[in-house]
Amino acid sequence: MPTLEFEGNTFNVDEDGFIDDFNNWNEDWVKYVKTTEGIEELTDEHWKVITVVQDYYKKNGIAPMVRILSKVTGFKLKYIYELFPSGPGKGACKMAGLPKPTGCV
Amino acid sequence: MAFEPNEPQEKIKYDEMRIYSDEELNNYTEEELKNFKTKHDTPMCDDLESGPWPSFVADAKREALHRRKLADDRILLSAETVEDTLGQLEDSFVDGETHWKHGGIVGVFGYGGGVIGRYSDLQEKYPAVAHFHTLRVNQPMSKFYNTDFLRTICDLWEYRGSGMMNMHGSTGDIILLGTTTEQLEPIFYQMTHEMQQDLGGSGSNLRSPSCCLGRARCEWSCIDTQDMCYELTHYYQDELHRPAFPYKFKFKFDGCPNGCVASIARSDMSFIGTWKDDIRIDQDAVQAYIAGDIAPNGGAHAGKDWGKFDIQKEVINLCPTACMWMEDGKLMIDNKECTRCMHCINTMPQALRPGADTGVSILFGAKAPILEGAQMAVLTVPFMKCEPPYENIKDLVEKVWDWWMEEGKNRERLGELIQRWGLPKFLEVIGLPPMPQMVTEPRSNPYIFWKAEEVPGGFKRNIEDYRVKHMR
Numbered sequence: 001m002p003t004l005e006f007e008g009n010t011f012n013v014d015e016d017g018f019i020d021d022f023n024n025w026n027e028d029w030v031k032y033v034k035t036t037e038g039i040e041e042l043t044d045e046h047w048k049v050i051t052v053v054q055d056y057y058k059k060n061g062i063a064p065m066v067r068i069l070s071k072v073t074g075f076k077l078k079y080i081y082e083l084f085p086s087g088p089g090k091g092a093c094k095m096a097g098l099p100k101p102t103g104c105v
Numbered sequence: 106m107a108f109e110p111n112e113p114q115e116k117i118k119y120d121e122m123r124i125y126s127d128e129e130l131n132n133y134t135e136e137e138l139k140n141f142k143t144k145h146d147t148p149m150c151d152d153l154e155s156g157p158w159p160s161f162v163a164d165a166k167r168e169a170l171h172r173r174k175l176a177d178d179r180i181l182l183s184a185e186t187v188e189d190t191l192g193q194l195e196d197s198f199v200d201g202e203t204h205w206k207h208g209g210i211v212g213v214f215g216y217g218g219g220v221i222g223r224y225s226d227l228q229e230k231y232p233a234v235a236h237f238h239t240l241r242v243n244q245p246m247s248k249f250y251n252t253d254f255l256r257t258i259c260d261l262w263e264y265r266g267s268g269m270m271n272m273h274g275s276t277g278d279i280i281l282l283g284t285t286t287e288q289l290e291p292i293f294y295q296m297t298h299e300m301q302q303d304l305g306g307s308g309s310n311l312r313s314p315s316c317c318l319g320r321a322r323c324e325w326s327c328i329d330t331q332d333m334c335y336e337l338t339h340y341y342q343d344e345l346h347r348p349a350f351p352y353k354f355k356f357k358f359d360g361c362p363n364g365c366v367a368s369i370a371r372s373d374m375s376f377i378g379t380w381k382d383d384i385r386i387d388q389d390a391v392q393a394y395i396a397g398d399i400a401p402n403g404g405a406h407a408g409k410d411w412g413k414f415d416i417q418k419e420v421i422n423l424c425p426t427a428c429m430w431m432e433d434g435k436l437m438i439d440n441k442e443c444t445r446c447m448h449c450i451n452t453m454p455q456a457l458r459p460g461a462d463t464g465v466s467i468l469f470g471a472k473a474p475i476l477e478g479a480q481m482a483v484l485t486v487p488f489m490k491c492e493p494p495y496e497n498i499k500d501l502v503e504k505v506w507d508w509w510m511e512e513g514k515n516r517e518r519l520g521e522l523i524q525r526w527g528l529p530k531f532l533e534v535i536g537l538p539p540m541p542q543m544v545t546e547p548r549s550n551p552y553i554f555w556k557a558e559e560v561p562g563g564f565k566r567n568i569e570d571y572r573v574k575h576m577r
Contacts, residue, residue, distance in 0.1 A: 015224050015236075016210045038214045065515050066309070066349050077349045087217035087347060089308075090210050102208050103516065104308070104353065 006032040016090075018100040022057065025097030033095045038085040046083055046095075049073055053088075053096040063089075063098050108331070111339050117300060119253040124260040125179070132174040133167075141170045144185055145192030149199065165191055168268045179264070183233035186267040186283060193231045211238055211286050213293040216346040219304030220289055236285040237267070240292065241278040241305035243338065246331035247318040248273060257300060265292050275371070276355065277315030278305035303342075309516075310348040314338050316358035317365035325450060326360030327378030327463035328491050334358045336495055337502075350506070351513030351522075361459065362447050368468075368482070373519045374505065375468040375482040376491075376498075380460030383440040384449070390456035391416070391436045401452050420449050464490045467501065469531070470520030480520045483528070485535070487542045501535060508534040 001012050001020060009028045012020040017036060019025060030050065034042060052072050056064040066088055070077055077088075084091030089101040133141075143166060153162045169187040172180060183189070193204050209222020221239040228235040242258070258279070262268060267283030274280045284292065296302040305313035314337055317323070319330030337356060338345070344354075357368030360378045368375035393399045394414055400407060401414045416436070421429045428442035429449065436456075438449075450457045467489060468482030491498055505519070508531075513522050523531045532539055557563045 015206075016222060018210070062515075065351065067351075067510055077347055078343070081215060081217075081347055085214035086212060089217060089348070090212055094210075100208060100210050 004032075014100065016094075016100055018094050019097050022097050022099070025054075029097060030095050037091050037095065039083075039091075043083075045075070049075065049080065049083060049088075049092050050096045053092055053098060057096070057098050063093050063101065111336075114301060117253045117257050119256045122253075122257045122260070122299065124264050125175075129175060129179065133170050138167060138170055141166060143169055143191060144188040145195060147191050147195040150191050150195050162191065165269065172263075172268060175263075181265050181288060182267060182283075182285060186233040187269060189231035189233035190237070190267070190269065190283065193225060193227055193234055196227060196230075205237075209238065211289060213289055213304070216304060217348045218306055218308035218310055218346065221307060222286075234283065237283040238286065238289065240266075240281040240284065240289070241274060241276075241307055241313065242281060242296065243303050243305040243313050244273055244277050244279050244315070246316055246334050247321055248277075249318075249321065254300070258296075258302070261292065261295055261300075265295075274305075276305070276312050278313045304346070306345045308348040309350045309352050310346070310354070311341050311344040311350070312353055312355045313345070314356035314358070315366055317360050319358070319360040323360060323365075324454065325363065325447070325459055327380050327459055328358070328360055328376070328465055329493075330358040330360045330366075330376075330378070332493060333376065333491065333495060333498075336493065337498070340499065341502075344506075350510060352516045352518050354506075354509075354519065362445060363451070368471075370471050370481050372471055372482070373469065374502065375471060376465045377468065378463060379445050379466050379488065380463045381488055382460035382462040384438050384443065384460060385458040386436055386438065387456050387458075388435050391453065392434070394453050394456055399453075399455055403454055420452050423448055464488050465498075467498075469505070470518070470523050472518045472520045476516075477521050477524060480524075482520075483523070484543055485528075485531070486537065487540065504535045 001014060003010055003012050007028050009026065009032075011024065011029060011032070014020065017033070019029060030042065030046075039046065049069070052069060053063060056062075056068070056072075064072070066077060069075075069080070069088055069092075073080075075083070080088050080092070084095070086094075093101060147162075150162045154160045154166075165187050169185075169191070172184045172187060175184065177184070197204050204225060204227050206224045206226045209224055211222035212218065212220045219241050221241070223237045223239065225231055225234045225237060259268075259270075262270065262281050265284060265288045266281050269282040271280035271282055281292075293304065296304075314334050316330035316334035317326070319326040319328070321331060334356070344350070354374070355372040356374050356376070357366050357372035358376045359366055359368045362377055362379065364370075364377065368377060390399065394401060395416055397413055401419060416431070421427075421431070425446055425448070426442045426444055428439040430437050440460075445459075450459060465486075465488070466484060467486035468484050470480055471482040472480050486501070489497060489501075509519050509522055512526065513519070517525075528543065529539065532543075
C-alpha cells in the first residue's frame with residue numbers, strides 16, 4: 001500500500017487514493033485530497049457534507065445513501081457535484097476518510 | 106421518418122480526426138504474425154486459437170503485434186498491454202482464479218459513473234495492466250455505425266488505451282477495455298469535444314438504455330424504438346451520469362413481443378411494442394404460403410427438411426389461444442381472443458402484419474437473482490400510446506422513480522421493492538386500477554388485506570360490545 005507525505009503527515013492510501021483507515025483521518029487529509037479532486041477552495045458547505053458523512057458513518061458503520069445525504073445537508077445532488085466534482089462517492093467519501101464504495105459501480 | 110437529433114450534429118470525418126497513417130494501421134505482415142512470439146508463454150490461451158469460431162486470442166495477438174510495431178511515442182500506454190493481459194489471463198487459467206483486485210473507484214469530474222476501475226493483483230509480473238480501467242461509452246441506438254465514427258474511436262483508443270474493446274457490453278455500451286487513470290479525463294475530453302460522444306452509465310443510476318433495431322429494418326416494430334430510446338436517454342442525462350437511485354435502473358425498448366433486446370428479462374422498466382386492432386391479413390399471400398411459393402418463417406428452417414408447409418399444423422394448431430381457423434380457403438382470426446404472441450406473424454411474415462393502432466405494454470421489475478431471486482418483468486401497463494415527445498411515458502417514469510427513490514432500501518432493485526410492498530401499492534403509486542391482465546392467476550391463499558375504509562365499521566372494535574352476545 002503506497003504511503004504519501006503531506007504537511008508532516010503520513011497517509012496510507014490504496015490505488016484509488018482512499019485512506020486505509022478512518023481513524024487515520026485528520027483535517028490535513030482533506031486539504032490533501034482537495035488537490036486531486038478538482039476542488040479549488042474548501043468552504044463551509046464542503047465541511048458540512050464531510051461532517052454529515054462522517055457522523056453518519058460513525059453512527060451506522062456505512063456511508064449514507066445519496067438521498068439521505070441530500071436530505072440531511074439540504075443540498076440537491078447537482079449542488080453536491082458542484083462542491084465535489086467527482087460526486088458524493090469518489091469525492092466526498094474519499095475526503096471524509098470513509099472506506100471505498102463497493103458493489104456494482 | 107428520418108432521424109432528428111436533439112442538437113445539431115457535426116459529421117465525424119475520419120480523415121480530419123485520424124491519428125494513425127495507413128502505413129501505421131497496416132504495419133505488419135501475415136508472415137510476421139505467424140512468427141510472432143508474445144512476451145509471456147501462454148499455452149492454454151494458445152489452445153483457444155484452434156477451431157472455427159473467431160478466436161479472441163488470435164485477435165489479441167494481432168493487436169499485440171500491431172502495438173509492438175508502432176513507434177513508442179505513438180501510443181501512451183505500454184506497447185505490452187495486450188500481451189500482459191494475455192499473460193495474466195494465462196495465470197488465471199492455471200490458478201483457476203481471477204487476478205483482478207477488488208473494486209476500483211475512478212471516474213471523470215462531473216460524473217459519478219461511466220468508468221469501471223480495475224487493478225491487477227500481479228502488478229510486478231504484468232506492469233502494463235497494473236491499471237486496467239474500463240470505459241462505458243453510450244452507443245448509438247440499435248448500434249448502427251459508419252466507418253468514420255468507428256475508425257475515429259479506434260484511433261483514439263489505440264492512442265490512449267489498450268486497443269481492446271468489447272462490442273458491446275450486454276447493457277448496450279461500447280466498452281473500451283483497459284486504460285490508466287491519467288488517460289480518463291483526456292479520453293473524455295476528446296470524446297465530448299471532438300466526437301460529440303458521451304459516456305454510458307454505471308453505478309446506482311439509470312444505465313445506458315438500449316433498443317431493438319425497430320423500424321430501422323423490421324416490419325413488425327409497433328413503435329419507433331430508436332426514437333424513444335434516444336429521446337429518453339437524452340431527457341434523463343442527469344439520472345444517467347450522477348447516481349441518485351437506491352440501485353441501478355435500466356430501460357429497454359422492444360418493438361414487438363419477440364423481444365430482440367430482451368427487455369422483459371433485462372430491464373427494470375421494459376417497453377414492448379404491441380397493437381390493439383386487428384392483425385392485417387393478405388389472403389393472396391396466405392395462399393402463396395399454402396401453395397409452397399413462399400418459405401415459412403422467412404426460410405429460417407431451411408437447413409432441414411420439415412416437409413411441405415402445413416398451415417393447420419404449423420400455425421392454426423400452434424396458436425396459444427386457438428383463435429384462428431380456415432374458412433372457405435381463407436385464414437380467419439378472432440382478434441379479440443388473440444394475445445399477440447407473434448407466432449402466426451413470425452411464420453407468415455409476408456401474409457400477416459401487426460395491427461395499425463400501435464403502442465406499448467410496460468412491464469416492471471426484471472432483475473438477476475441477487476438478492477431475492479431472478480425476476481422477469483411483470484405486466485403493469487397493458488397498453489399505452491407512445492408518440493414523441495413521450496410525455497405520458499415520462500410522467501409514468503417519474504412516478505415510479507419518486508416512489509422507489511423514497512422507499513427503496515439501499516441496493517434494492519425496483520422489482521424487489523414491488524415484491525416487498527406488493528403490486529397493489531405499486532398500482533396506487535402509478536395511479537392505475539388493478540386489472541385482470543396484471544396477473545397470470547388470482548392468488549390461491551386467503552391472506553387478503555383490506556383497507557379500514559373498505560370494511561363497514563372500520564377496524565376499531567370494543568371487546569365489551571362483543572361480550573354482550575358472546576359470553577366468555
